[in-house]
Amino acid sequence: MSVEIFFAGSGAASPFSRNELPGFIIRYKGSLYIFDCGEGFQKKFSRFKLGFNKPMYLFISHLHGDHYLGIRPFLQTLSLSQRSLPVFIYGPPGLSEYIFSYILKDKLGFRVYIKEFWEEKIIRINNDVRISFVRAVHTSTAFSFIWTQIKRKRFDVKKAEALGIPPGPLRRKLVRGETIVLNNRVIKPDDVLLDNLKPIKVVYSGDTMPNYRLASKARDADILIHESTYSTEDYLKAYDTLHSTAKDAAQIAKKTKTSLLVLFHYSNRYENIRILEQEAKKYFSRVILSKPGLKITISGGNPRLFVIEELF
Ligand SMILES: [Zn+2]
Numbered sequence: 001m002s003v004e005i006f007f008a009g010s011g012a013a014s015p016f017s018r019n020e021l022p023g024f025i026i027r028y029k030g031s032l033y034i035f036d037c038g039e040g041f042q043k044k045f046s047r048f049k050l051g052f053n054k055p056m057y058l059f060i061s062h063l064h065g066d067h068y069l070g071i072r073p074f075l076q077t078l079s080l081s082q083r084s085l086p087v088f089i090y091g092p093p094g095l096s097e098y099i100f101s102y103i104l105k106d107k108l109g110f111r112v113y114i115k116e117f118w119e120e121k122i123i124r125i126n127n128d129v130r131i132s133f134v135r136a137v138h139t140s141t142a143f144s145f146i147w148t149q150i151k152r153k154r155f156d157v158k159k160a161e162a163l164g165i166p167p168g169p170l171r172r173k174l175v176r177g178e179t180i181v182l183n184n185r186v187i188k189p190d191d192v193l194l195d196n197l198k199p200i201k202v203v204y205s206g207d208t209m210p211n212y213r214l215a216s217k218a219r220d221a222d223i224l225i226h227e228s229t230y231s232t233e234d235y236l237k238a239y240d241t242l243h244s245t246a247k248d249a250a251q252i253a254k255k256t257k258t259s260l261l262v263l264f265h266y267s268n269r270y271e272n273i274r275i276l277e278q279e280a281k282k283y284f285s286r287v288i289l290s291k292p293g294l295k296i297t298i299s300g301g302n303p304r305l306f307v308i309e310e311l312f
């Protein structure tokens, strides 16, 4: 099953950024996984026509305004669109204060669950997806995220028959990952479960200095969405504010051996963001610039197929 990524905004800091503020959506098996939610997010979200009442999980990298101040207006838009399903929001401490003070004033008509994390965490959602929170190197408590598809191994009926395993509880135990003993013979799950293709992995750096810890955890990512706030000529500014340059993003991409590097979170100081792409390309060839309206589809086959479209 394919994974789709929709970019709502890809600029940094200023709400007047021509690239809008950070925010993108991963759609997988009918659920929406939203990463960061800058001001104006709800307008772009509506343009993608993804539906207002889908299972929804928001992940906020850190509490700098450009990454979370779009949550309240987004919840309001969902409410006006008669949402009934709950919304789950995850992020660093302080998030619930911002959201609940607003919810108390306005009735939304659906539930909002908020989970704050201080530390690194791995969560599973519906046994479909695993999301790792990796501490980023930034000026506030900030996370990078690794979104990974959970693939179930397929039960090989022919192998099970050849081994004489009857349908029923013994087969169910093997599917659950338990080893069984049949006629004094030990049978392991791997004897009857077929290995599937590599799960799809999407990595998002959030705001961070180049972080080689993230690179080591994000090995073989299909897509690395990495901040590239500055160009190398402004590297002092980048490190002063704990951000990355386009060159840094490319070097992390090289380290992770990602299939595609997507640049993200550009400073508004660059009239022409192509210079960031050109800079990154000197170190890593498979680079694209994210922009509002961009959609990337990744098919789960082997070899992977990437389809890149501009929806608006
Ligand atoms: Zn930012």
Ligand SMILES: [Zn+2]
Binding pocket: 062, 064, 138, 207
């Ligand atoms: Zn920041």
